[in-house]
Amino acid sequence: MSDCCVKSKSKVFQITLYVFLLLCLNYAIATTTNNDLKALHDFKSHIVKDPFHFMNLWNDSIHHCNWTGITCNMFNGRVIYMNLSSQGLSGIVTQSIENITFLTRINLSYNTFYGEFPQKVGHLLNLQELYINNNNFSGNIPSNLSHCRELIALDAGQNNLTGTIPTWIGNLTSLVNLFLSRNNLHGNIPYEVGSLSNLRFLGLSLNYLSGKVPSSIYNITSMTHFAVAGNHLYGDIPDGVGFTLPNLEAFLCESNNFTGSIPRSLVNASKLEILGFGINGLTGRVPDNLGLLRRLSYLNFQENRLGSGRAGDLSFLDSLVNCTVLEFLGLHFNSFGGELPISIANLSIQLNTFNIGSNRIHGNIPAGIGNLENLASLALERNNLTGSIPDSLGMLQNLQVLFLGDNHFSGRIPFSIGNLSSLTKLYMELNYFEGSIPSSLGNCHKLLLLGLHRNKLTGTIPKEVIGLSSLADYFDVSNNSLSGTLPTEVGKLVHLGFLDLSENKFSGVIPSSLGSCTSLLTLYLQGNYFDGNIPRTLQNLRALDDLDLSRNNLSGKIPKFLGDFKLLQHLNLSNNDLDGDIPTNGIFKKNATAIAIYGNNKLCGGVRELNLPACTIRKASMLRKFLAPKVAIPAIIAFVILLSASCFLAIFMVKRERKKTSRTEDLELAISYSTIAKCTGGFAQENLIGSGSFGSVYKGILPNDGPTIAIKVLNLEQRGASRSFIGECQVLRNIRHRNLLKIITAISSIDHQGNDFKALVFEFMPNRSLEEWLHPINNVQYHTNTLTFIQRLNIAIDVSSALEYLHQSCQTAIVHCDIKPSNVLLDNDMVAHVGDFGLATFLLEESSNSSMHSIMSSTLKGSIGYIPPEYGMGVKPSVVGDIYSYGILLLEIFTGKRPTDEAFEGGIGIQQFIERALPNHVMEIVDPSMFSQQESDEGEENAIRREFYNETVMKDCIVSVMQIGLSCSATSPSDRMHIADVVKTLNAIKKSFIRIQQNAL
Structure with a gap:
């Protein structure tokens, strides 16, 4: 065969082979691209929620490489990138994703995918980036992911992942970014993480990790960011950390449980720009060589246990003057003592935030603080600082937030404070400032919040200040000695939500311009000298949920429009001079316990629960109408004589009856012993609902379908029972409040055997006592019921409101002396009512009957665990004693632990138990049942709610x-929180919680 033929056949063979290979390649490409298409269709079929109709764009009318969110390789047509971020998609991700084998990037972030992420993701050997953050994925981190050796970025943050961080994570040596924050991961950080030599950012925040941070991490020499905030890590910070991370730029370990001291060797990490150990358990001194970290811009040690409370604790600030680019300095909530060093005047000119509140610092504010010209936030609150505020503070032109509250500052508020034109929040409460409010504050046109309450301020409110239309959060000048009329400029507060002018000496009429403040949610004007009518313009304040006008000199009728306020929850009009009939609409009809109108003796009518006399129409004089002129004068004379005789007889009978009834004179004795015995079934055991030191409480139903009542029958053989009965009658005849147990009558009689019988009849509380909810027993019907967080908060507010009334709103302050869960009763709507005033006493003036005061004090008893320590040293009953008991009660409400719990031993009480847990471990000591009784809504709404609660x-x-509970139960009476501030703060917490909850839902 010729060479020509051989060459020809060889060429034909080559061409044939080429065509064959080409066909095979095309077939392979067609097959694999078809696999991509099938996998995408399968992915789409498992989408159950698509609010933006994103998946409608995935249809066969166009090639899948042109589908939105899909990117293909231009040479082989294979899918290499899926980007479905932020489309609101919900569903599961199926195992078929493994068939898209050329994928290099997957981004499913910010959706609501759920279920376990498929294990077969490990078959995607080309995968470089995986973003599944901000979804609802559960289960463990897929173990097969260990095969994706090309992975550079893994972000699975903000899901519901469980389990531990796997040790195989060390095999992903290409990783640069690793985010696993906001999950439910537990266990240790594996030592193998130290193998990730390319890692630049590690985020493990808000998990349940524990143990020590492995020393291998500190050998990641190229690592530039390390964030493990929000976990429960334990152990000391290794002292060698600074030696092994010379290239470290950001070191963030906030919100953990690190203990021990801060190693001096940290300064060897000379490239550090961010150093954050906030919210841990660090102790000891802060190293005084931190100034060697000259690149430092962020330094945060807040919420630790640093410092000793003594001089020299803040000496490290001297070295920080070398950190010339420092912008953030967080030191609050520690135990730093001593004085603020003068060197703070030389801190970085770029310093933006300086927070050092809630420590033990004393002395003055250095005048040189005015040098920090770029300061935007200065927090010095809750220290022991004294002296006056330096005028140089007015030089901080960029200051936006200034916290000076709860110190011992005195003198006048400097006029220069008006130069802070950028100021948005100013807190100066709980000090000893005196003099007038500077009118220059009116220059702060960005001010949103102004707190000047509980000082010694006098004079009027400048119209420039009361007319600051920028004020939106709250304006509080309560508990000062301000006087004069309220300027009409108050009507400019059109954005304000909270206005408190209470407990001052304001006088005159309430200006009608106040009706322009249509954003008001809370308005407190109580404890002043306002007179005149309630302005009709207040009908514009339809957003109000809390209105208190009590203890003024207001007159006229109660406006009907108050009943039209659909959001109104609390209304206090007590102790004024209001008259006429009470409206019966809105809050006056639906919730009589939410209104207070006592101390207005000319009121009548209203719903039956108010127990007021019916209103009558006064007509022309009966004498003038029916008596003829000839007999008018004799008849009048006869009428006067008859009236005089009647009055004399009435006075005689009243005096006689007073002696007979042993001081129960002002309580109507309308129910007989026989009626009580009958309605309780002869005081049958099945009607016994409680017992105490002085008697037993029975449930009964009055005849003729009358209301259900609770009868407290005194055991007169018990020593002190009669005196308790007299004391309780003395108290109950003088008080009325929506959160106090309402008394129906008192009975002082004899039983069928001729024995003395004394009883008090109260409104029945169907949900019984708080004791039975916090500490249920097996045979009680409430055993399966629990109190949610918001119910507990409402109960806490109710009890504090009752105490505020007893301490501040009664003619003579009343001390309850026995605040505890069994004396807090719950009505059908779970509204709390404080009862059992058997130990209560009046705070008599020094000029009052001292012998009576001695008798009342001698009978004072309390309950173990709730008695303030000073009572044991012979100190007389006081309102701060009640506040101590309330503080213990508040801690018990939220922990579910009695103050006598067996867990508290060896000198540890409930206060110390909670102090040790704050703030990092607080969720570990609260009563877990408060989270088990959430509403049973189904579907996504419930899932979101559960997420919110976490x-x-x-x-x-x-x-x-x-923190409120701890403040109230402080050992020293002078350190305890004022009850008015308790009520105000708890209500603020509730409003904030509800607002955020509504936004979350």
Whole structure:
């Protein structure tokens, strides 16, 4: 065969082979691209929610490489990128995703995908980026992901992942970014993380990790960011950390449980720009060599246990003057003592935030603080600072937030404070400032919040200040000695939500311009000298949920429009001179316990629950109408004589009856012993609902379908029972409040055997006592019921409101002396009512009958665990004693633990138990049952609600409540929180919680 033929056949063979290979390649491409298409269709079929109709764009009318969110390789047509971020998609991700084998990037972030992320993601060997953050994925981190050796970025943050961080994570040596924050991961950070030599950012925040941070992490020499905030990590910070991270730029370990001291060797990480150990358990001194970190811009040690409370604790600030780019300095909530060093005047000119509140610092504010010209936030609150505020503070032109509250500052508020034109929040409450409010504050046109309450301020409110239309959060000047009329400029507060002018000496009429403040949610004007009618213009304040006009000199009728306020929850008009009939609409009809009108003796009518006389129409004089002129004068004389005789007889009978009834004179004795015996079934055991030191409480139903009542029958053989009965009658005849147990009558009689019988009849509380809800027993019907967080908060507010009334609104202050769960009763709507005034006493003036005061004090008893320590040293009953008992009660409400719990031993009480847990471990000590009784809505709404309850806002609210409880139960009476501030703060916590909850839902 010729060479020509051989060459020809060889060429034909080559062409044939080429065509064959080309056909095979095309077939392979067609097959694999078809696999991509099938996998995408399968992915689409499992989408159950698509609010933006994103998946409608995935249809066969166009090639799948042109589908929105899909990117293909231009040479082989294979899918390499899926980007479905922020489309509101919901569903599961199926295992078929493994068939899109050329995928290099997957982004499913910010959707609501759920279920376990498929294990077969590990078959995507080309995967470089996986973003599944901000979804609802559950289960463990897929173990097969260990095969994706090309992975550079893994973000699975903000899901519901469980389990531990796997050790195989160390095999992903290409990782640069690793985010696993906001999950439910537990266990240790594996030592193998130290193998990730390319890692630049590690985020493990808000999990349940524990143990020590492995030393291998500190050998990641190229690592530039390390964030493990919000976990429960334990152990000391290794002292060698600074030596092994020379290239570290950001080191964030906030919201953990690190203990021990801060290592001096940290300064060897000379490239550090961000150093954050906030919210841990660090102790000891802050190293005084931190100034060597000259690149430092962020330094945060807040909420630790640093410092000793003594001089020298703040010496490290001297070295920080070398950190010339420092912008953030967080040191609040520690135990730093001593004085603020003068060197703070030389801190970085770029310093934006300087927070050092809630420590033990004393002395003055250095005048040089005015040098920090870029300061935007200065927090010095809750220290022991004294002296006056330096005028140089007015040089901080960029200052936006200034916290000076709860110190011992005195003198006048400097006029220069008006130069702070950027100021948005100013807190100066709980100090000893005196003099007038500077009118220059009117220059702060960005001010949203102004708190000047509980000082010694005098004079009038400048119209420039009361007319600051920027004020939106709250304006509080309560508990000062301000006087004069309220300027009409108050009507400019059109954005304000909270206005408190209470407990001052304001006089004159309430200006009608106040009706322009249509954003008001809370308006407190009580405890002043306002007179005249309630302005009709207030009908514009339809957003009000809390209105208090009590203890003024207001007159006229109660406006009917108050009943039209659909959001109104509390209305206090007590102790004025109001007259006429009470409206019967809105809050006056639906919730009589939410209104207070006592102390207005000319009121009548209203709903039956108010127990007021019916209103009558006064007509022309009966004498003038029916008596003829000739007999008018003799008849009048006869009438006067008859009236005089009647009055004399009435006075005689009243005096006689007073002696007979042993001081129960002002309580109507309308129910007989026989009636009580009958309605309780002869005081049958099945009607016994409680017992105490002085008697037993029975449930009964009055005849003729009357109301259900509770009868407290005194055991007169018990020593002190009669005196308790007299004392309780003395108290109950003088008080009326929506959160106090309402008394129906008192009975002082004899039983069928001729024995003395004394009883008090109260309104029945169907949900019984708080004791039975917090500490149920097996045979009680409430055993399966629990109180939610918001119910507990409402009960806490109710009890504090009752105490505020007893301490501040009664003619003579009343001390309850026995605040505890069994004396807090719950009505059908779970509204709390404080009862059992058997130990209560009046705070008599020094000029009052001292012998009576001695008798009342000698009978004072309390309940173990709730008695303030000073009572044991012979100190007389006081309102701050009640506040101590309330503080213990508040801690018990939210922990579910009695103050006598067996867990508290060895000198540890409930206060110390909670102090040790705040703030990091607070969710570990609260009563877990408060989270088990959420509403049973189905579907996504319930899922969102559950997610919300796990958010940090819940923790923040509980921490704030616990801090109130600790403040109220402080050992020293002078350190205890004022009851008015308790009510105000708890209501603020509730409003914040509800607002955020509504936004979340």
